[in-house]
Amino acid sequence: MLLLSREDIKKVFTIKDAIEADKKAFQLVVEGKCDAPLRTNIQAPKHDGCFLFMPAYVEEMDTASLKIINIFPHNIDNGIPSSPAQVLLIDGSTGIVTxxxxxxxVTQLRTGAxxxxxxDVLARKDARIGALIGTGGQAATQLEAMMAARDLEEVRVYDMNYERTVDFAARMQEELKDYGTKIVAVRSSDEAVEGADLLxxxxxxxxxxxxxxxxxAGATVSCVGAYQHHMQxxxxxILTRASKIYFDSEEAVLSESGDILIPLEEGIITKDDFTGDLGDxxxxxxxxxxxDEEIIVFETVGVATQDLVAAKEIYEKAVAAGVGTQWN
Known part of the structure; x- marks a missing residue:
């Protein structure tokens, strides 16, 4: 069994690799080629957290996976990841964890991707200004994915904690300097959003x-964080202004995302307003x-197929490069 750390993964797998892996995963979803039951969600109300278990199996790839990801939002206050996780990659022909x-x-990469x-698929080709709201554990790869998808001049970052926003923007400016994009901390969501092509x-x-x-007009909006019914x-x-509304998986979104479920319940939108899944x-x-004038909304809650495809490709690249630690 191969153990692959964050640093191991960084050596062999980029955000652009992750974007292409997600595209494959989204196609597998709409083709019905991945058996990925909706994730099991066990609440931990004492800590405002939850435990999530996400299995997947793709027969034609002879590969299965299980991601265990636990969401504890207060971890950010202690400087530890808010969504600690492991992915088990499983040989589909033997059942052995490889x-x-x-x-x-992996979650940060595939979620940002x-x-x-x-x-990459839906935004205006001439997009130049980005906006990012949130600086938690998923934010860095969201930011990089935005910059990888379009040649941006500037990205404005907003979080309720301005000091944290400034620190995040400065760190990202250094880590992502090769993109040549100016990353700016702003004091309000209005300041971030106004004039932004990507949000x-x-x-x-x-x-x-x-x-x-x-x-x-012309903006493309991706909402990532609302993975439970009460989240919005x-x-x-924006849904009433949007020309098109897309999902990573309509089934998954309608099982848990308050971003869509609450407006549906309130009659602000109906299912007739949905355009389809990104894989299609x-x-x-x-x-x-x-x-170029259409406002486009993309809602993503994440599907286990993304973890499977990303883990499989990371594993193959790591084996080829001799990266990782063998454990018997």
Whole structure:
């Protein structure tokens, strides 16, 4: 069994690799080629947390996986990841676990890459300004995926804690300097959102974190954080302005995301307003962006297929490069 740490993964797998892996995963989802039951969610109310178990199996790849990811949002206050995780990669022909990967980093990569895939497929080609709301454990790869998908001049970052926002922006400016993008900490979500071509929200908020009336025409919005029914980062007013609404998986989104479930329950939107899954756009079965004025919304809650495809590709690259630690 191969043990792959964050540093091992970084040696062989980039955010651009992760974006391409997510595209494959989203196609497998819409083709029905992955058996991935909706994740088991066990609540830990004492700590405002939860334990998530995400299995997946792709017969044609002879590969299965299990991700154990535990969401504890208060961890950020103690300087530890808010979503610690491991991914077990399993040989589909023998049932033997072939690798254990740092699931925290796999999750960060594949979750950021979901926004990157959506922007790559749906965003205006001339997008120049990005906005990121949230600076927690998922934020760094969301930011890099945005910059990998489009050649951005500037990304504005907002979080309720301004000091943390400044520290995050400075750290990211150094780590991602090769992109040549200016990363700026701002004091309000309005300042982040106004004029932005790309917007990512990645917070655990239970109320909207931006004003949907301030999003510009032509913008592409990716909302990432609302993985439970009571969570709602997205201002529902953006849904009434949007020309198209896409998902990583409609089934998964409708099983848990307050961003969509709450507006549905309140009658702000109906299922007739949904455009389709990103995998169908990639396959050419569903229309993507049709003009530069459309506001496009992408809601993602994450599916286990993403973990499986990413883990499989990381493992193969690591074996080829001789990276990782063997454990018997």
């Amino acid at each position: 690798a254990v990967l740092d699931g925290t980093y 979901a926004s990157g895939a959506a922007f 990512i929200t990645v917070t655990p908020s239970s109320k909207p974190v931006f004003d949907g009336t301030k999003v510009k 980062e997205m201002d529902p007013r 756009v990639i396959k050419g079965k569903v229309t993507g962006r049709e003009n």
